Amino acid sequence: MTGFRIVANVTELPTTTFGHRSPMWWGTIGFIVIEGSTLFICAISYFYLRRNFLNWPPEGVFRPALTVATVQAALMVLSNIPMAMVDRAARRLDLRAVRVGMVVCTLLALVMCVLRALEFEALNVRWDSNAYGTVAWAVLTAHATLLLLETLESLVFTALLFSPNLEQRDLAGASDNALYWYFLTLVWIPLYAIVFLSPYVM
Amino acid sequence: MSLTVPAVPHEPGRAPESAAEVVGRLEDTWRARPGLRGWLSSVDHKSIGKRYIITAFVFFLLGGIEAAVMRAQLARPENGLIGPDAYNQIFTMHGTTMMFLFAVPVMDAVGLYLVPLMIGGRNVAFPRLNAYGYWVYLFGGAFLYVMFFLNTGPDTGWFSYVPLAGPEFSPGKRVDVWAQTVTFTEISALVASVELIVTIFKTRAPGMTLNRMPLYVWSMLVQSFMVLFAMPWVASASMFLAMDRLVGTHFFNPAEGGDALLWQHLFWFFGHPEVYIIFVPALGFVSSIVATFTRRPVFGYPAMVLSMVATGFLAFGLWVHHMFVTGIPQLGASFFTAASMMIAIPSGVQIFCWIATIWSGRPRFAVPFLFVLGFVALFLIGGFTGVMIASVPFDTQVHDTFFIVAHFHYVLIGGAVFPLFGAFYYWFPKVTGRMLDERLGRWNFWLFFIGMNVTFFPMHELGLLGMPRRVYTYLPETGWGGLNLLASIGAVTIAVSVVVFLVNVARSLRVGEAAGANPWGADTLEWAATSPPRPYNFAFTPVVESREPMWQHPAELPAVEGLRTDVREVLVTTLLDAEPDSRHRHPEPTIWPLIAAIATAVLFITLIFTPWGAVIGTVLLFLAFVGWAWPRGKDHQEQLMIEAES
Amino acid sequence: MAKTSLVVGFVALTVACSGGHESRATPPAARVTTSAAAPAGALGTAARAASLAPDSGSAQWIIPAKNYASTRYSGLGQITAANVSRLGLAWTFSTGVSRGHEAAPLVVGSTMYVVTPFPNILYALDLSKPGAPLKWEYQPNPSTASQGVACCDVVNRGAVYYDGKIIYNTLDANTVAVDARTGKQVWRTRVGDINRGESVTMAPLVVKGKVLVGNSGGEFGIRGWLTALDAGTGKLAWRAYTTGPDTDVLIGPRFKPFYPLDQGKDLGVSSWPGDAWQYGGGGVWGWISYDPELNLIYYGTSNPGPWNPDVRPGDNKWTAGVFARDPDTGEAVWAYQWNPHDVYDHDGINELLLLDLPINGATRKVLVAPERNGYVYVLDRATGEVLSADPFGYITTSRGVDLKSGRPIMVPEKAPRTGQVVREICPAAPGVKDWQPSSWSPRTGLLYIPHQNLCQDEEGTEANYIAGTPYVAAIVKMYAGPGGYRGEMTAWDPVARKIVWNVHERFPVWSGTVVTEGDVVFYGTMDGWFKALDARSGKELWRFKTGSGIIGQPVTYLGPDGKQYVAVLAGVGGWAGAVVAGGLDTRDSSAALGFVNAMKDLPAATTKGGTLYVFALP
């Protein structure tokens, strides 16, 4: 066995880091890439299958209704404000602000889940009606799955914030959660444009 | 070159610990839990890695048995050994096993074992996720084989083209089993890739700048990125297929505006990089072995790194060359021909660099090095045929024939399995503490090398003579009998060589010569650990000052101290220059990854039979992750800080 | 208007009226109406029906089309736009059969004859007694198996009175002649074979002593024909096939089609691949008209089979077209295909109204045909030249008719093909208008077209001809066209070539129409309303809810008591009503050749039935 010659000491290094200094942040980026790819694939498929149709949506299918989806899109964008506040509070290690912010955001996520259920209704087409319906549902479902997972995660995390076992480094989790939230809500904007707006222009 | 670790002074009030003290404390803190539950709860990258490697190797043997059955059936024309139904299942199982259950996982497995050691870390970045990835993989593979023995083995080929694999032409659940197996293995591969990327990015030993990373670590980094960008495609595609089959969606129904070619695009956008996902780590094996056995660093480090990165990029530009006969426009085809030829250039660079290394080094012809030499010969042949089939007019002749079968076996066996066997011989002492027998190893190599060529070289000829792939039999009038018999004889030879390998391993485990920490006199950090390494890998985190730390400091490595020893703690460094940045808590062993993997399995398996599976599985999975994430017990040091803050 | 009166007067002296039954006085010659504004001067003076023979006068209704010119115009004027609102139920009669009742009741003298759908019972009702009691009934007992080869419900479109006999067809391809007085069978001739998919649902026509009968089964791979039987004995006089060599189609030296593409030898074979013409459809299940002056009969031929066009390249002559033949010998004089290589099941069997219309300043002998493909054609009935063809519904399948070649200009993207769904095919398979006959009033010069507004999605599938089983090879799903309504009643001016008014209905208007001298148009709807509209404005004047959806042909007659009556059969069914008549499952959009998808709400709107309703003013 090779021996060691001590050349430095790392005792003073911090144990809680935020952003790209934290491995979990990179892990989150990794999952964002994976899930972003999945959504991208759904979007690609959407345009690929578009080529097989004369009209889009095909004749006999109504265009999607816009109201709910537009409210949802707006909500998604705006929800970034409280989430950014959570993010900043976490970096300040301001537990109280993080708690309040996470409660607000979790409620918002629940509202989004409800809106998502209504958005399926608003598509005006079933998944098994034709390939248009299929791929529109696919985009929506793929994002809905992520939304659902994020909602559950936020719920658990919020509960954790009130747990006696909370540790300081868990606050880094709030920051990572915020990162994922930015992705989840902002990626919806192009997807919203594809599923709900593009049938009006293609 | 000066060390870039910030000069943190020794704590004045504390005496430096003695190495023995530290080791004792680390042994206590990092000890594996006892018993079955402890075994199931392990999050150590080495135990997970070993399980991964053994599991993958078992699948390799199963896939090999399937191959043997196929060669037996094809040994003579109109053979009645097995009928089309069994044959079709078996060839699909062979392809699926080798690609999804052996080749990718085994590369990840070796990486998960070696990478933390090579970069001087204690474990992978997310150890529990790592355990979860393994369990998911195990369940996926086991599920496939259980279903296969229940006559529900997939039978539409490893790329399951629709509409054949669609609901109309593949009734029953056979294809669903395939689709979900793919999903299982995708999850494990994606998990492993995130794992490896973050491990490499954030937990390298201080001083191991990107520029000093061993080539093998580079290869795993490139491979992991490729997995990250390639696997979601097949995961999505297989989910689309499963939904077409279960709830009647129309992704691939041409009548309702779906598209059979959409499947091919999605699949090959994954499927082509897949080959390189298998091949790139092999480049890392070869580079490690070449350096060690020529006793010099690999020539042209920057060129090697760049060519691996280039391979990684170019691999994503080739998928359409699997679709040259689907009637795509000529112009598009030309682009993909050019890209397919271009990818030969980085391979050329690598081969020339290795030859230069060998030429200028002092080679030792140990078994790992033999496998490398064999690799070069076989991979050249596979590479040449690869360039040939990039040509559209020629590809239209040999596409989907035995020529292709020959081509990709040369690439995959020659290009990946030979280096992998070399790697087995090379790192076996590190993993087990014992050397493999050289004489048996030579038998292993030569039988494999000869068997490989006898089996697959005639297949080129068969393809040109018009033998399509995936035929369960052929007519005597075709005149393919002789070459097929030859190929079958070659298959027997390969089988014998694998048996020799197994004998070698079994023998070595019992009576093998004990290996020291660095039996080969190699250059990378894993050889600084004991053989086999302790659960914490290194008593102190080494500090790296060159690309060949073990050659630079063969006796005593520079290292840092100051990580806590009373709890599991690891050092996090910066991305580019690997400067120490923070201390990071390492999770305790836990059973929850296994539970989460069981929940995942329930999700995917029930989803084969009912859409409600999604609901059941999600609920279970949620519960499992709550259990996973919920903190148990507290660390007062940490707790106090937060109370002070709030 | 004077000329019109003359025409109507002439009506009284017709060939067939010399029947032998008592002939009642014709109603007073049409009054010159002063109340209604004459639509167009030129029209009022020049337009007329070609020849109304064998119209036996306004009192009776002895053939379903009323007269040889197929105008379905009654010269009775007691019921007028002004008083129709007071119309009330006079009496009813239950047929005891609950499938689709498409027939027109006949009134000959003081007897009414009603033919039911399968099992094709013939009832004679005595109009001279109160409540019109049953005189006799005749049961032809057709083969029950024949129900299996009736594509679109087991309907019958009516009988014809000729020479003391009621002559009609049974579903199992028999033609029967029954003594009008006694109800005894006079003769019975088997004209087709159900094992080859043949059935007969059409109302025959008797011309110069020949009973003209055609077969149904365009969805069963039949080979279509029109057969002439001797009216006295039922013996076969001649048979003219729709497809096959010229000798079979009765194409000889007299055959002079107008368009070059219709000229040539054995086109009925050469426009088909292999022996596809042997089972290529082209049945004759619709209406026949006759012009005594030119001595020509006119009839349309049905769709080519199977629906999936990929298996039958070529023009598929002479399906989905029209023939002009000499009734004595059956020789073809000219032919024209509405839809060469029809790809939409757009049969050409609709009623052909023989009118003399002022076209470009000259009165021309024309044939007016509101066709399934969505155009009202005006053809020169002597030569077969298309004078005009104008859309009267929503069409996406073609962009008009090229008058030079006579061919419709098809939209290739809308052509069905194997293995791919083609969407929004408008009109759907039943066309803008199906069999349900329109009527034409010489007083308004308007054509009253009952029709539908349907589109469909279609996918061609693999075709497999097995004799006696359906040969369609298409999956179809119909739905309402633009606007969401499914039925329409359109008044069309064939001279100005435009819609004058039109009424939307929830369901397809699957019943026939009749227009009277009182300027009232009668028709029924599938949800059971029997309606009267003002013939000039289209305003609804009266409605009555019957027991079941109406798909029958209304008639009007003068009762022995001198009062004008209006009669119609109510009994939903037919292709459009199969969902109710057959008890079909609406979860399958392709059921009943896709019609069910457009009629999913019909079961909630009506139930099965089979009742004759007769109305009169109080």
Added chain:
Amino acid sequence: MSAVLQAVLQFPGAHSALKPAGPQARIAEGLWNSMYATAIVVFLLVMAALLWAAFRRRRAEEPAPDPARERRMRRVVAAAVGITTIVLFTFLVSDISAGRAVTATPGKDAIQIIVTGHQWWWEVQYRDSVPQRWVTTANEIHVPVGRQVAVELRSTDVIHSFWPPNLTGKRDLIPGNENSLWFQADSAGVYRAECAEYCGHEHAKMALLVVAQSPDSFARWLTQQRDTAHTPADSLTSRGQEVFLSSACAMCHSIAGTPAGSRVGPDLTHLAGRATIAAGTLPNTRGNLAGWIVDPQRIKPGARMPPNQLDPADLRALLAYLETLR
């Protein structure tokens, strides 16, 4: 016809990409030859270099990394990479020009054929401007020597791939995507084609014969194919026809000139004129035909042809009748 049979069975080159009989196959073969030769040369050079590098005699003590030597090596490696690039570029240029030549659109006078893939047989139709002159046959394409043949490729079920190696490379038949190719036979002969895309149980037994013949004999063949089947002349064959029409046969197969018009299975109007049955699986002999009718699942397990339990006398009559379908 036995001559054709003979040719198929005795001539192994009837199915080889290396015995080209048409322009496209010749181009592909040319590419193969040049690439194969280049590959051998390069392989030998690289292996020689490798073996030399590994086994060259070394001085006892070589200084490990000598900067001057490293520089020299860098130059050599760069040169080798440069040569590799040039070789690949040459390949690329020749590929693309060959690709152009292969995919050039066929001339106007090309024979128009539609080939439809079914699980597991081929339907072949010859187009004509007059629909009546269309010809439908199965598992056998006759073409005149020296004339282009344009093939439209369709599939009604799964993906198949049409591949006569001696004549041209393959092209997939994809449901929902129409494909086409053309080929030309330069010399008379019988060329075998296999389905090259895995298509289910009997992918292995889905072959097709391309019979290239002189323009005259092709024209004769085509004319003959347009005939409908003759009415049976004797009692045995007319009994056979009766068996055909009254049994399950007529549910799937058609014989022009009889009421059998089903299109699920191959058109049998000229069955006796074909060299093979069961899509190139068996020579078309009486015994094979009998075996195929009675127990097709022994020959092609999973094929769509059901077993037929026929009375021996009926079977004899049926076979006699089928043999008249020339």
Added chain:
Amino acid sequence: MSSPSRSGCRRRRELLAAVLLAAALSACQREDRRFRTWPPAASAIPAVRQSELQPGPTTRDLTVRNEYGDNAWAVSEGKRLYNQFNCSGCHFQGGGGIGPPLMDSQWIYGSQPENIFATIVEGRPNGMPSFRGKLGNDQVWKLVAYVRSMSGLLAKDVASGRNDDMQVRSQEQSTEKARPVQSAVPPASQRP
């Protein structure tokens, strides 16, 4: 003496084993593809009871088990034959048209496999043709299995998914079971 809890545990284990075994066997049965064998009751089936009413004491008939009813491949073959032999021409995809619907709960001539077998082979008076001699018994049994799947009478993992065709009905494997009702009256026209 074994304690009750232990024996209970063992019983549970036995039950679990039985369930697993059954699942395994059903998988085998579902996925089997026998090309050359004939189902047991293939060649001849005894006269089928058409009426519920029996003179004398009621006896239970031995119903014929159609092995194809558990076999996904056979059901899908049945679906193919259903379309190829133009069953779909009259019954369409189960909604009916010329013939009665097959996806609903109404069975005029019985819903048992042997009833359906008899209906196909013998034909029925109101237009159902007799396929005797035109189809092999094997094919008829496959058709029987498929016809039963149309109204959800087969297990969902055996019933077919959608075809690569136009979407006209929910796929068989998603069709809820319609409990068969014996309806004595043919929907075809009744005589007065």
